[in-house]
Structures are given as structure tokens and as C-alpha cells.
Amino acid sequence: MIKTRITEMFGLKYPIISAPMGPFYTTKLTIAVSEAGGLGVLSHATLLGKDSIKDMKAQIEYVIENTDKPFGVNVRTARVQTDHKILVRKIAEWRKKNPKIREQLVYGLTSAGGSKFPSKIWKSHAPDLKHFHVAPALWLVDKVVAAGCDGITATGTEGGGHQSYEGISTLVLVQQVAQKYPEKPLVACGGFASPEGIAAGLAMGADAVAMGTRFIASNQSEFHPNYKALIPPATARDTILTTGGFGPIRLLKNKYALEHGKVISKQEKISQEQSYDMNGFIEDLKRYMIVYTEGDVENGAIPVGQTVGLIDSIRDVDDILSEFTKKAEEKLKNLCSNIQ
Numbered sequence: 001m002i003k004t005r006i007t008e009m010f011g012l013k014y015p016i017i018s019a020p021m022g023p024f025y026t027t028k029l030t031i032a033v034s035e036a037g038g039l040g041v042l043s044h045a046t047l048l049g050k051d052s053i054k055d056m057k058a059q060i061e062y063v064i065e066n067t068d069k070p071f072g073v074n075v076r077t078a079r080v081q082t083d084h085k086i087l088v089r090k091i092a093e094w095r096k097k098n099p100k101i102r103e104q105l106v107y108g109l110t111s112a113g114g115s116k117f118p119s120k121i122w123k124s125h126a127p128d129l130k131h132f133h134v135a136p137a138l139w140l141v142d143k144v145v146a147a148g149c150d151g152i153t154a155t156g157t158e159g160g161g162h163q164s165y166e167g168i169s170t171l172v173l174v175q176q177v178a179q180k181y182p183e184k185p186l187v188a189c190g191g192f193a194s195p196e197g198i199a200a201g202l203a204m205g206a207d208a209v210a211m212g213t214r215f216i217a218s219n220q221s222e223f224h225p226n227y228k229a230l231i232p233p234a235t236a237r238d239t240i241l242t243t244g245g246f247g248p249i250r251l252l253k254n255k256y257a258l259e260h261g262k263v264i265s266k267q268e269k270i271s272q273e274q275s276y277d278m279n280g281f282i283e284d285l286k287r288y289m290i291v292y293t294e295g296d297v298e299n300g301a302i303p304v305g306q307t308v309g310l311i312d313s314i315r316d317v318d319d320i321l322s323e324f325t326k327k328a329e330e331k332l333k334n335l336c337s338n339i340q
């Protein structure tokens with residue numbers, strides 16, 4: 001057993017968290033990860049044509065009907081994610097009204113919004129919900145700590161999906177946070193998909209490791225079989241950083257990724273958002289999700305991390321959690337036994 005501040009905080013068997021992967025659903029994945037002894041996290045799914053608030057409530061209700069274990073929820077607070085303010089309030093309200101939601105929904109992870117995160121709302125209306133924020137660079141970690149968040153999810157540039165403009169690696173970022181804020185519970189994310197990675201993350205000072213791509217390639221994730229099938233043969237060289245909805249995004253190289261070109265600056269991105277016409281935006285989003293909805297692996301986006309280079313098979317979630325932790329423990333023990 002590896003005991004950390006985060007396994008203790010949430011009552012977990014393993015120091016492993018599933019990373020949120022909106023706009024796609026990770027509802028079944030959340031149940032599988034939490035049932036297996038890790039912490040599953042619901043994604044801020046904004047699939048076209050659905051009311052995202054009602055939809056999140058339905059996902060939360062589905063999770064509590066199917067597991068009694070703790071889980072988390074992600075809210076993306078980006079400029080273009082216009083439903084986030086209401087979603088944050090609603091999450092607090094649902095927890096107040098339903099004791100089972102309150103008991104199980106223990107982790108609120110905000111992300112993608114730079115320094116704009118709702119620490120005050122959850123502090124006043126859901127004080128027992130542990131609020132972590134995703135930070136890709138130390139300047140943002142400073143703000144997360146100053147705002148009084150309960151913990152930090154330090155996510156480096158190796159990771160899949162949306163990334164920061166700074167491009168700091170997880171290796172450097174996790175060490176920086178562990179050194180500067182040793183008292184803060186810390187999740188290391190981006191670049192983890194193996195027992196070696198878990199051992200390294202914990203050795204650097206993280207209390208848990210979050211994985212995204214590793215869990216896409218699992219039998220329990222909701223991702224299209226065509227999407228999952230691309231991951232085992234892919235190599236670490238097969239991803240590319242391009243411009244996504246909120247900023248830079250790491251995708252598997254395909255027609256969609258190559259057509260979206262290089263990463264534009266933050267200022268250019270803000271101007272692009274201001275000149276968006278809604279129809280164009282919706283058309284692009286539809287295209288983005290076509291891998292998920294129809295399995296079209298050329299014309300849609302395939303967010304994945306450089307971790308594709310570590311993943312060689314599609315596996316069961318409970319095997320990933322139990323085997324990775326067991327092997328990570330062995331590696332840490334071996335290292336300790338080398339100390340004279």
C-alpha cells in the first residue's frame with residue numbers, strides 16, 4: 001500500500017486519478033477508476049446540442065447510482081467555456097441537496113481558465129469539496145496557493161489535450177511545486193502511463209499521479225474503438241502541438257491536426273475568439289468531435305499525450321491501477337534498498 005496525503009484525503013486504495021477529458025464523456029471511466037480504488041473524474045462534457053448543466057447533473061447521478069466510491073468533477077473555466085460560472089454554483093447546490101452526492105463528490109478540479117477560478121464560491125457553498133486547480137507553470141501555482149485552493153494539479157507539456165503557452169515539462173514543474181509548496185497536496189499530471197512514471201512522480205513529491213491517455217486506451221473508457229486503436233501503435237514522436245479551442249493543444253498527427261497549423265500567440269488567439277462567428281465555431285467543434293462521435297480518425301481531433309509512446313495495449317482499468325501501483329512500490333523499495 002502506498003499511503004499519501006491524497007489517498008488519505010479521499011480514502012483511496014491507490015494514488016492514481018483519472019484526468020478529465022472533456023468535451024468527451026468519461027462517466028463510465030470515472031466509475032471504473034473509482035471502483036478499482038483510484039479517483040475517477042467526470043469531464044466537463046459539452047457535446048453539441050446538449051444542455052451541459054443538465055447533462056452534468058445526469059452524469060453525477062449516474063455515477064452515484066453505479067458506485068458508492070468517491071469521485072471528482074472537472075469544470076473548465078476558459079474564456080470560451082461560457083457555462084462554467086453556473087456549473088460551479090450548481091455543483092455546490094446539488095451537493096447541498098443530495099447527501100449521497102455530497103458524500104461521494106469530493107474533488108472539484110477547475111482548469112483551462114488561467115488564474116480565473118471559483119475558489120470563493122466553493123469555499124462558501126461547498127466547504128468540504130476539495131478544490132484543486134490545474135496549473136501548467138509556477139506563476140499560476142502561486143495564484144492557486146494564494147487563492148487558498150486545497151491542492152494543485154501540476155500538468156506539464158508532455159500531456160495530452162490543452163496545454164499552456166509556457167511549455168514547461170512535468171519533470172521541472174512538479175519539482176518546482178514540491179520545493180516551493182511542500183505543505184500543499186500535489187497531483188502530478190502529463191507524461192504518466194507506466195509504473196516507472198508513478199514511482200518517479202511520488203519520489204518527486206507528488207501525492208498522486210493523474211493519467212489521461214493511458215485510460216483512453218482502456219476497455220472501460222467511452223472513447224470510440226477507432227480512437228483507442230490508434231494509441232498502442234503510436235510513438236512518442238506522433239503528437240503535435242497545434243491551436244485548439246482554449247490555446248495550444250497536443251493532438252495525434254492526422255489531417256485535422258496538420259490543417260490546424262502551428263500554435264498562434266495568446267494575443268492572436270484572443271483576437272480570433274473575438275472575431276468568431278458562432279456558425280464557424282460550431283462547425284469546427286463538430287469536426288473536432290467527429291472521431292469521438294463517428295470514429296473518423298482523419299477528419300477529427302485526437303487529443304493524446306506523448307505517453308502514447310509508453311502504451312502498447314488496451315487494458316482493463318483495474319489491472320492498470322493494481323499492476324502499476326504494485327510495480328511502482330517494487331521500484332521504490334528497490335531504490336531504498338540501494339541506499340547504504
Ligand SMILES: Cc1cc2nc3c(=O)[nH]c(=O)nc-3n(C[C@H](O)[C@H](O)[C@H](O)COP(=O)(O)O)c2cc1C
Nearest residue numbers: 019020021022111159160161190212213303305307
Ligand atoms: C482527450 C483529452 C481531452 C482532454 N480534455 C481536458 C479537459 O476537458 N479538461 C482538462 O482539464 N484537461 C483535459 N485534458 C488534459 C488531461 O486532463 C491531462 O492533463 C492529460 O491527459 C495528461 O496527459 P496524458 O494524457 O499523457 O496522461 C484532456 C486530455 C485528453 C487526452
